[in-house]
Amino acid sequence: MSLDLLNLANVIISGVLTGLVYGLMALGLSVIFGVARVVNFAHGEMMTIAMYLTVALFAGLNLDPFLAVLPVAAVFLVFGYALQATVINPFVTRPDHSQFMLLLAIAVIMTNSLLIVFGPDARSIRLDYLLESIELGPLLIDRGKLYAALVAFGTSMTLFGFFRFTLTGTAIRACADNWLGAKVVGLDVKRFYALAFGLGAACVAVAGCMMSLLVDVTPALGPAYTLLAFVIVIVGGLGSMSGALIGGVLIGVSEALAGLFITPSAKSMFSFALLILVLLIRPRGLIGNKL
Amino acid sequence: MNRRVIFVFAALGGVLLCLPSIANNYVLSVATLFLFFAYTGQAWNIMTGFAGQLSLGHSLYLGIGGYASAALYFHFGIGPWAGLWLSIVLCGLVGSVVGALAFRYGISGVYFTLLTIAFAEFTRIGFDHWDWLGGSGGLFLKVTRRDQIDLLNLRGTPAMFYYVILALAATALALSAWLLRSRAGYYWQAIRENEEAAQALGINTFRWKMLAVVTSAAMTSLAGVFSAFYYNNLFPEQIFSINRSIETILGPIIGGIGTLIGPILGAALLTLLADGVTELVAALGWEVAGVKQLIYGVILFAVVTLLPHGVWPVLARKLKVSR
Amino acid sequence: MSVLLDVQGVSKSFRGLRAVGNVSFEVEEGAIVALIGPNGAGKTTIFNMVAGALRPDDGEILFAGKPIGGLRPDQVCALGIGRTFQIVKPFAGLSVLDNVIVGALRCCARVDEARAFASTIVDKLGLGSKRAFPVSSLTLPDRKKLEVARALATRPKLLLLDEVMAGLRSLECDQLIAFLQEINQRDGVTILLIEHVMRAVMALAHKVIVLHHGEMIAQGSPAQVILDPAVLECYLGEETLL
Numbered sequence: 001m002s003l004d005l006l007n008l009a010n011v012i013i014s015g016v017l018t019g020l021v022y023g024l025m026a027l028g029l030s031v032i033f034g035v036a037r038v039v040n041f042a043h044g045e046m047m048t049i050a051m052y053l054t055v056a057l058f059a060g061l062n063l064d065p066f067l068a069v070l071p072v073a074a075v076f077l078v079f080g081y082a083l084q085a086t087v088i089n090p091f092v093t094r095p096d097h098s099q100f101m102l103l104l105a106i107a108v109i110m111t112n113s114l115l116i117v118f119g120p121d122a123r124s125i126r127l128d129y130l131l132e133s134i135e136l137g138p139l140l141i142d143r144g145k146l147y148a149a150l151v152a153f154g155t156s157m158t159l160f161g162f163f164r165f166t167l168t169g170t171a172i173r174a175c176a177d178n179w180l181g182a183k184v185v186g187l188d189v190k191r192f193y194a195l196a197f198g199l200g201a202a203c204v205a206v207a208g209c210m211m212s213l214l215v216d217v218t219p220a221l222g223p224a225y226t227l228l229a230f231v232i233v234i235v236g237g238l239g240s241m242s243g244a245l246i247g248g249v250l251i252g253v254s255e256a257l258a259g260l261f262i263t264p265s266a267k268s269m270f271s272f273a274l275l276i277l278v279l280l281i282r283p284r285g286l287i288g289n290k291l
Numbered sequence: 292m293n294r295r296v297i298f299v300f301a302a303l304g305g306v307l308l309c310l311p312s313i314a315n316n317y318v319l320s321v322a323t324l325f326l327f328f329a330y331t332g333q334a335w336n337i338m339t340g341f342a343g344q345l346s347l348g349h350s351l352y353l354g355i356g357g358y359a360s361a362a363l364y365f366h367f368g369i370g371p372w373a374g375l376w377l378s379i380v381l382c383g384l385v386g387s388v389v390g391a392l393a394f395r396y397g398i399s400g401v402y403f404t405l406l407t408i409a410f411a412e413f414t415r416i417g418f419d420h421w422d423w424l425g426g427s428g429g430l431f432l433k434v435t436r437r438d439q440i441d442l443l444n445l446r447g448t449p450a451m452f453y454y455v456i457l458a459l460a461a462t463a464l465a466l467s468a469w470l471l472r473s474r475a476g477y478y479w480q481a482i483r484e485n486e487e488a489a490q491a492l493g494i495n496t497f498r499w500k501m502l503a504v505v506t507s508a509a510m511t512s513l514a515g516v517f518s519a520f521y522y523n524n525l526f527p528e529q530i531f532s533i534n535r536s537i538e539t540i541l542g543p544i545i546g547g548i549g550t551l552i553g554p555i556l557g558a559a560l561l562t563l564l565a566d567g568v569t570e571l572v573a574a575l576g577w578e579v580a581g582v583k584q585l586i587y588g589v590i591l592f593a594v595v596t597l598l599p600h601g602v603w604p605v606l607a608r609k610l611k612v613s614r
Numbered sequence: 615m616s617v618l619l620d621v622q623g624v625s626k627s628f629r630g631l632r633a634v635g636n637v638s639f640e641v642e643e644g645a646i647v648a649l650i651g652p653n654g655a656g657k658t659t660i661f662n663m664v665a666g667a668l669r670p671d672d673g674e675i676l677f678a679g680k681p682i683g684g685l686r687p688d689q690v691c692a693l694g695i696g697r698t699f700q701i702v703k704p705f706a707g708l709s710v711l712d713n714v715i716v717g718a719l720r721c722c723a724r725v726d727e728a729r730a731f732a733s734t735i736v737d738k739l740g741l742g743s744k745r746a747f748p749v750s751s752l753t754l755p756d757r758k759k760l761e762v763a764r765a766l767a768t769r770p771k772l773l774l775l776d777e778v779m780a781g782l783r784s785l786e787c788d789q790l791i792a793f794l795q796e797i798n799q800r801d802g803v804t805i806l807l808i809e810h811v812m813r814a815v816m817a818l819a820h821k822v823i824v825l826h827h828g829e830m831i832a833q834g835s836p837a838q839v840i841l842d843p844a845v846l847e848c849y850l851g852e853e854t855l856l
Contacts, residue, residue: 039401087596094599096400097345101544101595104537108588115581219581223533227412230405266420272413279406280396474719481705481716488703491665493691493720493768549707 010140011256017142017149019252021210023245024152025225026232027159028203030244033233035176035196038088039099042107044225045114046201050076050208051217052114055123065125069151069209073202080201085194092193107222114219122216130213148210155206156245159199163241172196224268231275296610307457311450319449323521325562326456327514332542332554333463334510339540340549341476342503343483344390344399348407349511350535351389351414352382356512357519357530358418361430364444364520366423371445371520378512386508390501408533415531429526432519445520452521459513460555466510468551479503483549511539541587545594547601556603564590618643618772618804619664624673624683626659633659635828636673641772641821646798646805648815648836651825652848657808658700660825661774664806665697666690677772691720696770698761700777700808704749711736711745713760717767732767739763739793755782759790766797772804773797779811791817824848 025047032040053072057063091099130144163169175182175192182189236247251271258267310322339345359381360374389410393403419427441447470476478499481489486496519525546557568586619641626634634656641647649657662668666687675683682690705713714736718728736745739759758778779787791814797803809815822839824832832842839845
C-alpha cells in the first residue's frame with residue numbers, strides 16, 4: 001500500500017517537473033499565438049531544432065546544456081524576430097488557412113532539414129553529474145528533471161517580469177490588447193510583433209535545451225510537441241501566461257498518471273480528450289480571457 | 292465555357308479513359324495516386340473551400356472509412372460494396388458529432404481546426420490499442436492474385452483499381468459542380484464569406500455547416516475504403532496520421548481552394564512533382580531520407596507565399612476562362 | 615392601419631452599461647419610421663434586438679402579433695424582417711448578382727428563379743451594369759445599395775435600414791429616397807430606418823422616434839419632432855436639424 005503511494009508520489013513529482021518544461025514551451029506559444037497572433041504550427045519543430053542544437057553543441061564543443069541555454073536562446077530570439085518580420089508578417093491580413101499553410105510548410109521544411117542533417121537515429125545527452133537521483137526522505141527525484149524544471153521556472157519568471165515591469169514588455173502587451181490603439185499612440189506594432197515572436201522562440205529554445213536532457217531526440221518529435229503546446233495553451237487559457245505554466249504542469253502530471261494507470265503509449269490520448277473537453281466547455285481555458 | 296476549354300477537357304477525359312491500354316503499370320499507379328488525391332481533395336474542398344470550415348483532421352474519415360469496410364471483410368467476409376455503406380454511415384455520424392460539437396459551442400477558425408486535429412489524433416492512438424482491428428501492428432487483407440478481377444471484393448488488376456478511382460473522382464467532380472451551382476453552393480459560400488450576413492438573409496448556418504461536414508466526411512470515407520483494398524493493409528499510424536491530412540489538403544491549396552478545378556489541378560501538379568522529385572533525387576544521388584519531403588515543403592512554401600489563391604485562378608485568368 | 619412591429623418596454627445592458635432602457639414604440643404596417651438620435655443612443659442595439667442578433671434583457675418585441683424576442687436572426691428573417699448592416703457585410707468572393715441571389719433563395723425554390731428575381735432587384739437599384747463585377751470593385755455607395763438589394767431579395771414585410779444614406783452624394787441620396795418611397799408605396803414594404811442624414815428623414819419618414827442615452831425622448835411626425843424642446847436640447851450645440 002505505502003509502496004504504491006510512494007510510487008504515485010514519485011510519478012506526480014516527475015510529472016510536475018516535466019510539466020514545468022512543457023509549461024515553458026507552451027509559454028512560448030502563448031506569447032507567439034496570444035500576442036503576435038501567429039498560429040504557430042511549427043512550434044514543436046522549433047523546439048526540436050533547439051534540442052538538436054543543444055545536442056550538437058554538447059557533442060561538438062562539450063558545452064554543458066545548462067550553459068548552452070543562453071547562446072541557443074539568443075540565436076532563437078534573433079531567428080524568431082527575423083522570421084516574423086520577413087516571412088510571416090505579410091500573412092497577418094491574409095485568410096486564416098494561408099497562415100496555417102505557411103507555418104505548416106515551415107514545419108515540414110524544418111523537420112526534414114533535421115532529418116537530412118542528423119539522420120533518423122535518436123540522439124541523447126548523458127551528463128554524468130545528473131545520473132544520481134536526489135533523495136528527499138522516501139522520495140526519489142531525478143536530478144536532471146529537477147535542474148531542468150528549475151531553469152524552466154526561472155526563465156518563465158524572467159519573462160513574466162519582463163512583461164510586467166519593463167516598458168518594452170508593457171508596449172508588447174498593449175499591441176496584443178489593441179493594435180489599433182497601440183498604433184494611435186505611436187507604437188511600432190510590426191516591430192513589437194516581431195519582438196514578441198522572437199521572445200516566444202527564445203522560450204521554446206530554452207525549453208528545448210532542457211528537454212534534450214529528458215528525452216531522446218529524433219527529427220519526428222515536432223508535430224507531437226506542437227499539438228501538446230496547443231493543448232496546454234488552450235487548457236490553461238489563451239493569453240494567460242500563468243495559465244500556460246499551470247496548464248503545462250497539469251498536462252505533465254496527467255500524462256505521468258495516465259502512463260502509470262493506462263499504458264504509456266496512450267497517455268497523449270488523455271491530453272487530446274482534455275483539449276476537446278476544454279474547447280467545448282470552457283474555451284477560455286482555466287485562466288484565460290474570453291475568446 | 293468556351294469551345295477551346297471543352298475540347299481540352301474532352302481530350303483529357305479521353306486519355307484518362309484509355310490509359311490502362313496505353314500505359315504501363317508504373318504510369319498507371321501514378322495516375323491512380325493522382326486520381327486518389329483529386330478525389331480526397333474534392334471531398335475536403337466541399338467543407339473547407341466551399342463552406343469555409345478549415346479541417347486539418349480529415350484522416351479521421353479516411354481511417355474510419357477504411358477500417359469499417361476492412362473489418363467487415365476481414366472478420367465476416369462481407370465484401371466492400373456492402374461494407375462501404377457502413378463506412379459512409381459511420382463517417383457521416385462521426386462528422387456530424389464533430390460538427391455538432393463545434394458549431395453548437397460556437398467554435399470556429401483556428402480552434403475548429405485544432406479540434407479536428409485533436410479528434411484525428413485521439414482516434415489514431417485509440418486504434419493503435421484496438422487489437423480486434425490489429426492495433427498498431429496493422430490490419431492485413433488477404434492478397435489474392437493480381438491478375439484476376441474480382442470486382443465484388445475489390446481484388447484485381449491495377450487497371451480495375453484505376454477505373455474504380457477514376458469513377459469516384461469523376462463523380463466527385465460532377466457532384467461538386469452541381470453543389471456549387473445549387474442552393475447549397477450559394478449558402479455555403481455566403482457562410483464562408485460572412486456568417487453574420489448569411490444569417491440575416493435567413494440561412495440556418497448551423498444546419499448548412501453540418502451538411503458540408505457530413506457530406507465531406509461521407510465522401511472521404513469512400514477514399515478510405517479504396518485505400519484499404521488497394522494497399523491491402525491499414526496501420527493507425529499511417530491512415531490517421533496528420534501527414535495523411537496534410538496530403539489531402541495539399542492538392543486544393545496548391546491548385547486553388549474553393550474552386551472546382553483547383554483540387555484536380557493541384558493533385559496533378561503534386562503527383563507529377565512527386566514523381567519528378569523522386570527521379571531527380573535518384574539521378575542526383577541524393578537518396579537521403581527527407582529530401583523529397585523537404586522539396587514538398589519548399590514548394591508548398593513557395594505556392595502559399597507567391598500564389599495565395601492557388602495555381603488555378605492565375606491559370607484561368609491567363610486562359611480567360613470563368614471559374 | 616395595423617401595427618406590424620410592436621416594441622414594448624425593451625431594455626439591454628452590456629456589462630452594467632445600459633444601452634437601451636425601457637423603449638416602446640410601434641411601427642404601423644406600410645409606414646416609414648425613422649429612428650434618430652446622437653451616436654451611442656442605442657439605435658443599432660434596438661435594431662439588433664429586433665433582428666435577432668441580440669436578446670433583449672427586458673420587454674417584448676411583437677411582429678405581426680407574434681413575439682420574436684430571442685429568436686435567431688435567420689428565424690427572424692424567415693418571418694419577414696430584412697436588415698442591412700451599418701458596416702456593410704458583402705460576400706467578398708461572389709459577384710454582385712450572386713450576393714443578391716443568396717438573399718433571393720429565401721423565397722425562391724430554384725436557383726434560376728432566384729437569379730431572375732435577383733436580376734430585377736439589381737437593375738432597380740441601379741447596379742445592373744455591375745452585376746457580374748466582384749464586390750471588391752464596388753464603391754462604398756454601391757456597396758450600400760447592394761446591402762439593400764440583398765435584404766430586399768428576401769421579400770421582407772419589414773425592412774430595417776441602418777444608415778444607408780451615409781456617404782452618398784446628394785444625387786445618389788435622392789435616388790435612393792425615391793427608390794425607398796417606391797417600394798413602400800407600390801410594394802407595401804414597411805421600413806424602419808436609422809438615419810443621420812436629416813434630408814432623408816424629413817423626405818421619407820411618416821413618424822420619427824428620437825433616442826438619447828438609450829431612452830426615447832420624443833416621437834411624432836417629422837414636423838413635430840424638430841420643434842420638440844427635448845430634442846432640441848439634446849442636439850444643442852450641433853447644427854440645426856434642417
